[in-house]
Amino acid sequence: MKFVSPALALLASSSLLAVSPQEEKEAEFYKITTFTTPQQTAMEVGSIELLPDHKLALGTRRGEVWIVSNAGADDPAKVQYQLFASGQHEVLGLAYKDGALYATNRYELVKMIDKDGDGRADVFETVCDKWGVSGDYHEYAIGSRFDKNGDIWVTLCLTGSFSSQVPFRGWALRIKPDGTMVPTCSGVRSPGGIGFDADGEVYYCDNQGPWHGSCTLQHLVPGSFQGHPGGNIWYDMAPNMGPRPIDPIPEAFQGSRGRKEARPGGDPDRMVQERARIKELLPPAVYLVHGKIGNSSSAIICDLSNGKFGPFSKQLFIADQSHSNLSRVFLETVNGIKQGVVFPFRSGFGSGPIGGRMDEEGRVFIGGSDRGWGARGGKPFSFERLDWTGKVPFEVHEMHALADGFELTFTHPVDAATAGDVKSYSMRAFTYAYREQYGGDEVDEVIPQITAAKMAADGTSVRLTVSPLTKGHIHELHMDGVKSNNGEALLHAVGYYTLNEIPKK
Secondary structure (H helix, E strand, O other): EEEOOHHHHHHHHHHOOOOOOOHHHHHOOOOEEEEEOOOOOOOOOOEEEOHHOOOEEEEEEOOOOEEEEOOOOOOOHHOOOEEEEOOOOOOOOOEEEEEEEEEOOOEEEEEEEEEOOOOOEEEEEEEEEOOOOOOOOOEHHHHHHHOOOOEEEEEEOOOOOEEEEOOOOOOOHHHHHOOEEEEEEEEOEEEEEEEEEOOOOEHHHHHEEEEOOOEEEOOOOOOOOOOOOOOHHHHHHHHOOOOOOOOHHHHHHOOOOOOOOOOOOOOOHHHHHHHHHHOOOOOOOOOEEEOOOHHHHHEEEEEEOOOOOOOOOOOOEEOOOOOEEEEEEEEEEEEEEEEEEEEEEEOOOOEEEEEEOOOOOEEEEEEOOOOOOOOOOOOOOOEEEEEOOOOOOEEEEEEEOOOOOOEEEEEEOEEEEHHHHHHHHHHEEEEEOOOOOOOOOOEEOOOEEEEEEOOOOOOOOOEEEEEEEOOOOEEEOOOOEEEEEOEEEEOOOOOEEEEOOOOOO
């Protein structure tokens, strides 16, 4: 059966919530279209995959899989839904290959085929179910699409998000094409999303809690330890991983908590210290700063549209279920370690984004729910589309770490008088305590001085000289005074750079 969205219901639903001034500004450049979903279900979208003929597959927290047609049409009332499968336990991962859909649910990776062509799956084959399930409500399993080797990655939440009561809770696994399960990374706590960058490297979002002062974007390097030791008890069942890592020291942060002055000769923060002690420990690529960027990070979306989504080609967009927003991440590799900056990007989604996917036309499809944690959007669930309007916002395009500061590039030429004035900028640096207690405040504050702002000849980049740079700290840069050549202020005048490594040159 197909359900067609009524246009009147769409118009009614779109006027329920007030729009903030910032959302109005963002909408000039990126427009949100809200779809009406079938009344027969609560469309709590947990995953989205692209299908042939411009169709989509939506996996839901209610255990359903829906096929969506016409979601890219100019008229949102043309969208159609076909129920493909039901009866699973939270479909938080979908992948498509050779006419089959693969769903990651809480207890298995399952292959689904519509053999008779009636639009409903009639063949279900378990590909892998080798990880444990205890029945705890928090034992989510987040699945990827196929990687460049043909594998599907699965990140498994801890039991209750605090401990690992059944095998491989707190791990990232790879499922080979033949169904073999390969334990790949330990240290996972509470994953909210998984995805790839433009080079096919794999990342997941972890959420604030024990050993995580904030939500983070984590690089899944095979053999790495991602920070939470709860799942390390299963190393005996993962001989391919080698010896179990040393556990992190459990006491609370011992650094110069809350210091307001710069500390050019100070002790490194706990994460830096533990990285030196635990060779497998990989730091977060980017801290998704708690309360400022979001509180519950989820989908990871890479822009592979070749400019159809605007000027941010190959950058990542990170959804947040709690703040109902998307943030933008630029990554680079310094001394062999991933790190980068996160900027606010687009707020105002109807519910709490969980599943997200960009198609080849640069359209971002987003869906989610507010169940469990609430969401700023205000709706219990939503399915929406984000489109670039064709107008380029004035933003920082990239932020690169240098040996003595940072280089900023912009989406428009900048005004030399403001961009070349150190008074247009301010910076603070801080970290989070790497400790077993839940979350934590921003600590060990450092106030760097910006001593020079040198414009490039082409007028689109600025080199900031900063002292001190603090390894392991998040460097929060405000650019309120910077204007474009046309006198525009930055649409988002703050960025948060996670400085895991300081370049040697």
